[in-house]
Amino acid sequence: MAKFKVLAMDDVAPEGLEPLYKESDIEVVIGTKMTEDELSAVIGEYDAMIVRSATKVTPKVLENASKLKIVGRAGVGVDNIDLDAATQHGVLVVNAPDGNTIAATEQTVALMLSLARNIPQAATKLKNGTWDKNSFVGVELRGKKLGIIGLGRIGSAVARRAQALEMDIIGYDPYISAEKAADMGIKLATLEELLKTADFITVHMPKTKETSNMLNEQAFAVMKDGVRIINCARGGIIDEAVLYKYMKSGKVAGAALDVFEKEPTTESPLFELNNFIATPHLGASTEEAQLNVAIDVAKEIVNALHDDVVHNTVNVPSVNPEVMVKIQPYLKLAERLGKFQAQLVEGRVNKLEIIYNGDLAQEDVKPVTTAVLKGFLDPILQESVNYVNAPLLAKNRGITVEQTVGGEAEGYASLITLKVISDKGEKAVCGTLFQDNDPRIVMIDGYRIDAIPEGNMLYIPHMDKPRIIGPVGTIIGEHNINIASMQVGRKEIGGKAVMMLSVDCPVPDEVLKAITEIDGVLDIKFISL
């Protein structure tokens, strides 16, 4: 039986699932349209799910998704997935942002040309038996002003094609600089300026609280008479009732929507209007795009299930692949440091401070910080902790997380210091990688040691004096526990010192108690990594 089951919904391109079929430990199940209840009843069997825009991944579905590790969106928009609920349940969400850019861009250009030349209306009339040359006189695009709202992948690709059509382009996007827009040959404007001056307006942003109904009564009121509108992004960015009103009044000369407030839909007052063109969310529907997005998302799922690097994450910060190669070996070290500290610290934890020194400090270390949190929370919490939900779980528990980058790494290439501050004090553990991939704990509370953070460990603070190491070894030996390695660190002769032992099996409480009774032993902690 395969180790992992993947549910592929929404007619995702079957050939694109090849990366999943190639893996012997993955079984793919092609799902058919399901209600929320039906999906909730079966989702518990699956480790991963692929959706396009039809399947809604709701809080109820996620509550029942006990094994689900990842939802892959074969496309860009993730508005059909409840991202907060996915994060809360530790489910990673990835999308395939690049695969359908050209398809959506070409659909936009096709709709713009259709609006300018009345192509769908003329074709329908001719096929219905009327040769009508008079009703369909169009306008040329050359010299017209195209207002593009949202200058991301699709908006900018539309701009390049519109430039070839000799259109004059004006753009609005609060998240790009005027220089970047100028590099694309686009004049950046305010939304109002764009609305007032554009002959054609096309929207290319995600649907968010900010963009919902962005083209509303106030926006239409200031538009130029005779404006034509296109939406190949998301239904609800344009208020359909207001669009209808302004098309009826003649202020809007034409509109083409690929996406609707409610989908699927076969009824809308807009459908009665001759100058209205509609397509049923076909922006991404090309053979090429469907293959691209299915392959992209299938590869991401293989990586996620095999604990490999995933790139297009939506609900956790995504990291540039080149950076990931550099930081990946530190993830294991970071997780072990977190887990080590969780078993060392006493009292109510208020804050984790993670300090990066040396080469690692030059990189984007956010995922390393998340790995520390995952390791730290894992022994403490009942619920499953992963890279997705670890920051949220820490926040929900009132644990402040502070990440700082410093300079030199005390003779190491890179050093990670994890300070845990609780109501009983502060503990600091430092770790590094030897030969780039061999994790070591090199300092505890300022005491230098050299311990491999794995398996069963004993941490024994004690006074630096004779007859400590021998009795510790004797007690452990008497209980038939094999010591694999031992490290001692001290700051000054006769002062406080720390001992770290690696042992081959867990150490029972009575052994721990017997060791604490040795004169000069200050404390003992059994740590399992």
Ligand SMILES: NC(=O)c1ccc[n+]([C@@H]2O[C@H](COP(=O)([O-])OP(=O)(O)OC[C@H]3O[C@@H](n4cnc5c(N)ncnc54)[C@H](O)[C@@H]3O)[C@@H](O)[C@H]2O)c1
């Ligand atoms: N019709 C389809 O089948 C289809 C296919 C692909 C993509 N899409 C949709 O197209 C849209 C754009 O996709 P993309 O790949 O270009 O995304 P993108 O993330 O590359 O670009 C979105 C742009 O919108 C901008 N933006 C965000 N908020 C804004 C605001 N309030 N005002 C103006 N600009 C704002 C962002 O800065 C960004 O530049 C998405 O909604 C996506 O879901 C639809």
Ligand SMILES: O=C(O)CC[C@@H](O)C(=O)O
């Ligand atoms: O999957 C589709 O057909 C539509 C995808 C599109 O809306 C997207 O946001 O990528």
